[in-house]
Amino acid sequence: MATAQVSEAEKVYILHGIRDDLRVDGRGCEDYRHMEVETDVVSNTDGSAKVTLGHTAVLVGVKAEIGKPRPMIPDEGYLEFFVDCSANATPEFEGRGGEELGTELSNTLYKVFNNQHSLDLRSLCISPGEHCWVLYVDVLLLQCDGNLYDAISVAIKAALFNTKIPKVHISSDDEGGKEIELSDDPYDCMRLDVENVPCMVTLCKIGHRHVVDVTLQEKACSVASLVISVTHKGVITCTRKVGRGSLDPESICEMTEAGKRVGKALHSPLMKLLQQEESLGKKRQKVGFLG
Amino acid sequence: MAGLELLTDQGYRLDGRKASELRKFQARMGVFAQADGSAYLEQGNTKALAVVYGPHEIRGSRSRALHDRAVINCQYSMATFSTAERKRRPHGDRKSTEMSLHLKQTFEAAVMTQLFPRSQIDIYVKILQSDGGNYSVCVNAATLAVIDAGIPMRDYVCACTVGFVDETPLADLCYAEESGGVSSLALALLPRGGQIALVQMDARLHQDHLETLIEAAMTACKGVSKVLDEVVRQHLQEASVHSRE
Numbered sequence: 001m002a003t004a005q006v007s008e009a010e011k012v013y014i015l016h017g018i019r020d021d022l023r024v025d026g027r028g029c030e031d032y033r034h035m036e037v038e039t040d041v042v043s044n045t046d047g048s049a050k051v052t053l054g055h056t057a058v059l060v061g062v063k064a065e066i067g068k069p070r071p072m073i074p075d076e077g078y079l080e081f082f083v084d085c086s087a088n089a090t091p092e093f094e095g096r097g098g099e100e101l102g103t104e105l106s107n108t109l110y111k112v113f114n115n116q117h118s119l120d121l122r123s124l125c126i127s128p129g130e131h132c133w134v135l136y137v138d139v140l141l142l143q144c145d146g147n148l149y150d151a152i153s154v155a156i157k158a159a160l161f162n163t164k165i166p167k168v169h170i171s172s173d174d175e176g177g178k179e180i181e182l183s184d185d186p187y188d189c190m191r192l193d194v195e196n197v198p199c200m201v202t203l204c205k206i207g208h209r210h211v212v213d214v215t216l217q218e219k220a221c222s223v224a225s226l227v228i229s230v231t232h233k234g235v236i237t238c239t240r241k242v243g244r245g246s247l248d249p250e251s252i253c254e255m256t257e258a259g260k261r262v263g264k265a266l267h268s269p270l271m272k273l274l275q276q277e278e279s280l281g282k283k284r285q286k287v288g289f290l291g
Numbered sequence: 292m293a294g295l296e297l298l299t300d301q302g303y304r305l306d307g308r309k310a311s312e313l314r315k316f317q318a319r320m321g322v323f324a325q326a327d328g329s330a331y332l333e334q335g336n337t338k339a340l341a342v343v344y345g346p347h348e349i350r351g352s353r354s355r356a357l358h359d360r361a362v363i364n365c366q367y368s369m370a371t372f373s374t375a376e377r378k379r380r381p382h383g384d385r386k387s388t389e390m391s392l393h394l395k396q397t398f399e400a401a402v403m404t405q406l407f408p409r410s411q412i413d414i415y416v417k418i419l420q421s422d423g424g425n426y427s428v429c430v431n432a433a434t435l436a437v438i439d440a441g442i443p444m445r446d447y448v449c450a451c452t453v454g455f456v457d458e459t460p461l462a463d464l465c466y467a468e469e470s471g472g473v474s475s476l477a478l479a480l481l482p483r484g485g486q487i488a489l490v491q492m493d494a495r496l497h498q499d500h501l502e503t504l505i506e507a508a509m510t511a512c513k514g515v516s517k518v519l520d521e522v523v524r525q526h527l528q529e530a531s532v533h534s535r536e
Contacts, residue, residue: 044422
């Protein structure tokens with residue numbers, strides 16, 4: 001991952017600050033940076049969202065395509081994830097440099113989002129065993145300044161909320177063959193229920209405390225971190241430890257509790273914001289890059 | 292022609308433009324704080340993001356360094372969701388490698404590389420949404436990003452794609468026109484000296500028409516340069532107001 005160069009003196013400064021619940025940018029240990037969410041930014045996708053979290057910027061596009069359901073689960077559609085660590089974010093990602101991080105991120109996304117608990121995958125089924133909707137969720141990293149998991153998960157939730165899947169009609173002809181007909185009306189579409197879609201919270205162990213939403217500088221001081229995915233009810237659906245150091249079980253419990261608290265608090269303002277943006281419709285002022 | 296009438300008898304195109312009319316430009320410089328220079332450009336429905344890092348020390352193998360000028364390193368990529376049909380990979384395919392090479396050649400002609408011997412300048416462009424004229428939008432976005440990075444250039448590099456239909460050159464093609472079987476030509480121009488940095492045409496065209504087509508492309512590029520100049524001036528004005536406060 002993109003890293004920052006931090007000197008020993010700076011590390012001590014950051015560590016001592018965090019010990020007293022005061023971070024370099026003035027935040028407390030469980031505070032997020034300023035977050036901006038905008039949906040419907042790329043018009044040739046079925047749903048898209050851009051999230052900026054401090055200097056971290058992520059763009060997510062969702063495209064729906066008709067595919068064949070997996071043989072083991074014939075009555076469900078599925079999601080495909082791809083994370084593009086582009087050279088725009090940092091020159092380290094040039095060529096194949098970002099592939100490793102991209103694979104790591106997308107594998108986590110599969111585990112967190114591609115299941116019946118987070119999204120009603122049955123609603124993506126068109127005709128069991130034959131046709132289903134496949135949602136291609138493509139994540140594009142525009143700028144990296146730490147805390148990629150959280151930013152990506154918020155962006156995915158927003159993009160799925162924004163996704164409009166055209167309604168289909170299945171008509172069968174005399175010989176028993178089925179024909180799929182897409183609705184011509186762009187407003188005749190199906191929306192996804194994103195209520196149970198979890199958000200990911202990354203907690204970094206720095207000194208004896210754990211910190212939410214770290215910048216690259218702070219990340220350089222931490223040995224290990226824990227990624228937790230939390231639903232709006234506070235149910236934890238996935239945890240994993242990332243980073244090179246090790247954690248003791250006690251602090252994992254503490255971090256899980258803190259993550260649950262922070263994650264739960266993240267959902268309601270996000271949903272409120274998304275619904276508000278939706279209700280504005282065409283009147284909404286597009287901010288995007290041109291804000 | 293494939294069923295579509297690209298130019299009506301009244302002289303209007305598919306999207307209602309006149310033959311020599313450019314698409315709407317919307318641009319912003321300095322979108323990212325971490326990069327040395329960055330710019331976002333919308334030209335109609337084509338949206339591109341350009342980021343510049345450098346000039347800095349040569350990364351990787353030192354043997355690539357040139358003793359008398361800077362190395363320009365370009366990477367062109369397209370977001371997987373940028374096209375109507377989803378792309379499998381954002382870069383590394385033959386088309387984007389070719390595009391990277393074209394960009395590199397274009398900017399080697401424009402950037403004053405001799406001022407930075409033994410160093411490297413990275414230009415990364417990403418198409419976020421594609422609707423024709425990808426090469427030209429990338430060049431225009433990259434020009435803004437290079438200016439934002441404060442790297443000296445001989446002149447703005449302005450690019451435009453033009454097509455030839457019914458004896459009339461059409462400026463700044465959109466995707467429907469590009470794919471409609473028009474012979475198109477992409478041209479990058481250094482407008483003040485009238486120098487051409489890159490010209491590329493893959494289609495069949497009678498030699499007699501070439502001159503008119505290039506002429507039209509150059510006029511369009513000069514139009515682009517006016518727009519870009521305005522963007523840069525406005526950005527500088529905003530920046531200077533901010534720094535005064």
